[in-house]
Amino acid sequence: xxxxxxxxxxxxxIRDAEARRFEPGFSHRVMxxxxxxxxxxxxVLSSALGRQFLRxxxxxxxxxxxxxxxxxxxxxxxxxxxxxxxxxxxEPLTVETAYALDQSFSTVGND
Amino acid sequence: xNDRIPDGDLxxxxxxxDHAAFRTLVERYEQVVAATVIGMxxxxxxxxxxxxxxxxRFYTALNRFREEASLKTYLTRIAINLSLNAxxxxxxxxxxxxxGDLADTIGVESGAGPADRAERxxxxxxxxxxxxxxxxxxxxxxxxxxxxxxxxxxxxxILGVPEGTVLSRLSRALKKLQPHLQPLMEA
Numbered sequence: 001x002x003x004x005x006x007x008x009x010x011x012x013x014i015r016d017a018e019a020r021r022f023e024p025g026f027s028h029r030v031m032x033x034x035x036x037x038x039x040x041x042x043x044v045l046s047s048a049l050g051r052q053f054l055r056x057x058x059x060x061x062x063x064x065x066x067x068x069x070x071x072x073x074x075x076x077x078x079x080x081x082x083x084x085x086x087x088x089x090x091e092p093l094t095v096e097t098a099y100a101l102d103q104s105f106s107t108v109g110n111d
Numbered sequence: 112x113n114d115r116i117p118d119g120d121l122x123x124x125x126x127x128x129d130h131a132a133f134r135t136l137v138e139r140y141e142q143v144v145a146a147t148v149i150g151m152x153x154x155x156x157x158x159x160x161x162x163x164x165x166x167x168r169f170y171t172a173l174n175r176f177r178e179e180a181s182l183k184t185y186l187t188r189i190a191i192n193l194s195l196n197a198x199x200x201x202x203x204x205x206x207x208x209x210x211g212d213l214a215d216t217i218g219v220e221s222g223a224g225p226a227d228r229a230e231r232x233x234x235x236x237x238x239x240x241x242x243x244x245x246x247x248x249x250x251x252x253x254x255x256x257x258x259x260x261x262x263x264x265x266x267x268x269i270l271g272v273p274e275g276t277v278l279s280r281l282s283r284a285l286k287k288l289q290p291h292l293q294p295l296m297e298a
Contacts, residue, residue: 007256007257007281007285010257010285010288010292011257011258011260014150014238014242014253014257014258020142020145020146020149020150020258021141021142021145021149022141022145022158022159022162023159026137026141026145026159026162026163027134027137027138027141029159029163030134030137030163030166030167031130031133031134031137033163033167034130034133034166034167034170035130037167
């Protein structure tokens, strides 16, 4: 049997087999949910946060790009750091910096 | 009387906060959404929930709906996407629906005798069982093409895929359905 014939024969069987309607009162239940959700403060809060996020996200992204560019241009990659480390503005890790960090920890609380 | 009011007018009123207008739209398209979600998920509480969610999503997007697509297509698209999400969330839900006792809610059966009802229940179980074997994307194509009666082009538009993809999914789905449903067609 070709696909087309099969579709023609199968369609009515599938359509007839299913109860294709909701229980009575469906529209009433939908409107009740809309009313309930409109009165839920969580939704109000989440939509407010969503609006704030949309407002702040482009600014945060622009700052991130600017700082990454500043780090990349300022330091270059000649220090042996990866591009990611440079972009994040991390200090190059050397024996001296490691000892310096260790000393700074050991002096904490001695003042 | 409400049937005579064009969708566009009801939409305009609904956007202005007229709940009665939105309710009329729900009543007008309830059957369209029911056919889609029940075709995808089977009858039951989950289909009802997805159906409600479809209209709630539509309500929250009233101002974004630009009427470039027909409302029927737009709602079907939401219903299909939510049904696909539901299928992902609950992989084992269909076994509940096959054994469900929803026969009493089907109007066409109310006048049928016990033997007819039993036979109809068997057919429904066989059809649902066969559809359960389909992958969600194939099920979406079968629902839209065979249950909702959309054309290949409309199905492609609703699913956001090329027509060729619809045809190949349908072909694969039919190959899976054929061995299970062939006996029903010959009966």
